[in-house]
Amino acid sequence: MALRCKRGACAAPAAFSRIAVVVCLVLAVLLGPADTNTLRADEAIVVAAAASKQQPQERHHTVYVIGDSLAHGAWTGLYSYFRDKKNVKIKRKTKISTGLANRGKFNWQRAASKIARGEKIDAVVYMFGANDILPIWTSGRSFAFGEPGWKQEYGARIDRLVEIFKAQKVPVYWIGIPIVRRTDYRRYYKVLNEVYAKAAKRNQIEFFENWSRFAKSGEYTSYGKSVAGKKVRLRANDGIHFTPAGYLKLAWPVGDKIARQFEDGLTDTPPEQPVQRP
Numbered sequence: 128m129a130l131r132c133k134r135g136a137c138a139a140p141a142a143f144s145r146i147a148v149v150v151c152l153v154l155a156v157l158l159g160p161a162d163t164n165t166l167r168a169d170e171a172i173v174v175a176a177a178a179s180k181q182q183p184q185e186r187h188h189t190v191y192v193i194g195d196s197l198a199h200g201a202w203t204g205l206y207s208y209f210r211d212k213k214n215v216k217i218k219r220k221t222k223i224s225t226g227l228a229n230r231g232k233f234n235w236q237r238a239a240s241k242i243a244r245g246e247k248i249d250a251v252v253y254m255f256g257a258n259d260i261l262p263i264w265t266s267g268r269s270f271a272f273g274e275p276g277w278k279q280e281y282g283a284r285i286d287r288l289v290e291i292f293k294a295q296k297v298p299v300y301w302i303g304i305p306i307v308r309r310t311d312y313r314r315y316y317k318v319l320n321e322v323y324a325k326a327a328k329r330n331q332i333e334f335f336e337n338w339s340r341f342a343k344s345g346e347y348t349s350y351g352k353s354v355a356g357k358k359v360r361l362r363a364n365d366g367i368h369f370t371p372a373g374y375l376k377l378a379w380p381v382g383d384k385i386a387r388q389f390e391d392g393l394t395d396t397p398p399e400q401p402v403q404r405p
Contacts (some may be wrong), residue, residue, distance in 0.1 A: 187214045188249040188389050191242060193235070193288075196223040198254035200369050201302055204378025205252070205385075207371075215389065226259035227284045228272075236284065239291045250385050251292045254302040256319040257367060260312070273318050285326040293330065298388055300381055301327050305337040308347045308366025335380055341373075354379050 192202035199221035209215040225233040270276035304316045327334035349362040361373035
């Protein structure tokens, strides 16, 4: 059956449709740019969030230098090495006139254990020996410097220091004593370096030999090439310690090793002057 309507009655829906189209067009014009900007802003937020997730966060590292007055100087050298690495913090626990032979004056095992409990550490650097030409007392017995019993007990103390951090999976490095001016001290310090090297091998840590690095034709010299390749004074007046340039040279191979460990890149351009630290 055909639909019949009165004259003009069926025209209303058509007119309403035309009005609706016009309203939609007006709204599209008014709202279109705002919606587009909103979509673009949302897209930018999503892209930025995705990029931040993909970009690796910079890791921060803490290195502890532990030991006697020579270690204090090594700390200044490492500080200079990492001067431009803002994500590497070089800290220290050093005490002059102390060592591993005389635990009555200062107990380094106790001090190292406290450091290990205190914060997250990424690498440890030890340097001792300047004050260890002493007898060792252990289990009620005394051993003169260099005797087999002395070497055994001194080596055991090194083992305990290393194990404190190895137990926490922290890499440990040991810096050897350099050649010194006094010939009698050279004989003693060579004994210490032998004990350090054997302990490093036994504990599977890296030992940095410095005797030959600061000698000239096997003999002591106060001067030598800096890390920048210039001839400068490297040693202090006492013939044992170093100038700032000397400490930087002492610490440079250690800094290279630690930088590789952190996968942070080597310090390729040596500074003309080391950073002065207190």
